[in-house]
Amino acid sequence: MKVYLAQLCIAFKQYRVWAFLGSQDIKTRFSRTKIGPIWIFLNLSIWCLGVGAIYGRLFNQDMSTFLPFLVSGFVLWGFIVGTLVEGGSAFTNAEGYIKQFNLPKQVYLFRCLVSNGLVLFISILVYVGVALFYKVPITIGVLWVVPGLILLFIISFFHIVLMAYLNVYIKDTSNIVASVMQVMFFLTPVIFTAEMLKDRGLDMVYLLNPLYYLIELVRFPLLNSTHLPYEQYINAMIYAALVAVISTVLAGKLNAKVAHHL
Amino acid sequence: MKTSKVILDNVNVSFSVSGNSSSWFKVLSKNKTTQFTALNSISFRVDSGERIGIIGHNGAGKSVLLKTIAGVYSPDNGERIVCGDVCSMFELATGFEMEQSGWDNIRVRGLLLGMSRDEIEEKLPSIAEFCELGDFLNFPVKTYSAGMFLRLAFAVST
Numbered sequence: 001m002k003v004y005l006a007q008l009c010i011a012f013k014q015y016r017v018w019a020f021l022g023s024q025d026i027k028t029r030f031s032r033t034k035i036g037p038i039w040i041f042l043n044l045s046i047w048c049l050g051v052g053a054i055y056g057r058l059f060n061q062d063m064s065t066f067l068p069f070l071v072s073g074f075v076l077w078g079f080i081v082g083t084l085v086e087g088g089s090a091f092t093n094a095e096g097y098i099k100q101f102n103l104p105k106q107v108y109l110f111r112c113l114v115s116n117g118l119v120l121f122i123s124i125l126v127y128v129g130v131a132l133f134y135k136v137p138i139t140i141g142v143l144w145v146v147p148g149l150i151l152l153f154i155i156s157f158f159h160i161v162l163m164a165y166l167n168v169y170i171k172d173t174s175n176i177v178a179s180v181m182q183v184m185f186f187l188t189p190v191i192f193t194a195e196m197l198k199d200r201g202l203d204m205v206y207l208l209n210p211l212y213y214l215i216e217l218v219r220f221p222l223l224n225s226t227h228l229p230y231e232q233y234i235n236a237m238i239y240a241a242l243v244a245v246i247s248t249v250l251a252g253k254l255n256a257k258v259a260h261h262l
Numbered sequence: 263m264k265t266s267k268v269i270l271d272n273v274n275v276s277f278s279v280s281g282n283s284s285s286w287f288k289v290l291s292k293n294k295t296t297q298f299t300a301l302n303s304i305s306f307r308v309d310s311g312e313r314i315g316i317i318g319h320n321g322a323g324k325s326v327l328l329k330t331i332a333g334v335y336s337p338d339n340g341e342r343i344v345c346g347d348v349c350s351m352f353e354l355a356t357g358f359e360m361e362q363s364g365w366d367n368i369r370v371r372g373l374l375l376g377m378s379r380d381e382i383e384e385k386l387p388s389i390a391e392f393c394e395l396g397d398f399l400n401f402p403v404k405t406y407s408a409g410m411f412l413r414l415a416f417a418v419s420t
Contacts, residue, residue, distance in 0.1 A: 096357030102333030
């Protein structure tokens with residue numbers, strides 16, 4: 001475990017490498033397309049317009065509050081799922097690099113966070129557009145987004161660590177997680193609100209769902225320009241500590257043999 | 263001045279050949295699957311200025327030995343001491359960003375070999391000259407021939 005933590009520190013200091021690789025990933029994904037990363041923007045807008053139009057009617061929602069809710073929630077959902085699923089291939093995709101260079105391999109974990117973070121920041125522009133269009137009231141309290149984002153990034157990084165190491169040894173991991181997340185999408189207030197569940201006596205569905213709290217970390221201050229109840233930040237920190245410990249113990253155990261298994 | 267040297271002392275490297283049977287239980291309990299020992303108690307010392315060649319039949323463990331020296335594989339036991347820089351070149355078919363140009367791939371490989379951005383930009387012209395790829399550097403590397411890959415990798419590593 002000591003070796004793992006030392007490598008993690010060295011890898012973190014190599015920020016030039018992982019920031020470069022992470023941004024290259026986005027470039028590569030859209031290379032030779034006509035409009036490049038604008039696709040992220042366009043995909044999301046089309047999805048939100050479609051779903052917003054149908055579900056907004058279906059649930060009798062006021063579009064001026066429902067659409068901002070939908071967009072912000074879906075963007076954050078995409079980030080959480082992206083880090084979990086792509087985290088699984090962080091090492092396997094970098095096999096060629098890992099077997100050639102003796103850079104600490106944790107660099108490829110940070111790279112995964114960077115590429116997903118970039119997608120998040122591009123997508124969040126759609127939210128900004130929607131918020132401006134519907135004139136969502138914004139005050140200085142919206143800055144509570146920042147600590148929320150930091151917590152979300154830290155937690156997502158440990159998700160990546162967990163997934164990357166597990167997936168090297170058991171290749172089914174990211175498939176399992178991907179299908180679980182598909183089900184979770186319908187159990188997490190993204191296309192419906194928490195209030196709808198509460199009205200129907202289904203509070204448990206979101207109260208016991210950590211993904212709901214992860215989304216709320218950023219969505220709540222975005223929509224309401226104020227902070228969440230403080231105990232939710234403490235809960236998030238406890239969750240972060242938990243994944244940090246689990247992922248560190250696991251990575252410490254599996255670290256030495258990652259290259260052997262690729 | 264620190265002299266460069268490579269010392270391996272009683273190094274073992276083994277792989278578990280589990281095929282498709284690796285299960286959660288086995289991974290977490292560290293239950294040993296079939297082990298294949300690639301390097302068995304290897305010890306030697308190479309000092310500055312010495313050159314060695316490694317000869318062996320296919321699958322003898324030559325590449326694993328080199329990768330262990332480069333730090334890709336960590337020894338199961340024994341000690342590995344390497345002073346100086348290791349510029350390694352393995353598995354030429356992988357480790358390229360296929361969609362990107364030769365120039366970008368030089369930058370990526372340079373970064374991964376531990377050069378700084380400035381250092382790379384400074385060396386770009388000489389690397390380009392050395393690999394003699396000319397205008398092909400502007401093309402995505404997936405259009406390259408095997409020999410051109412070799413040139414590119416070799417140029418950055420040296």
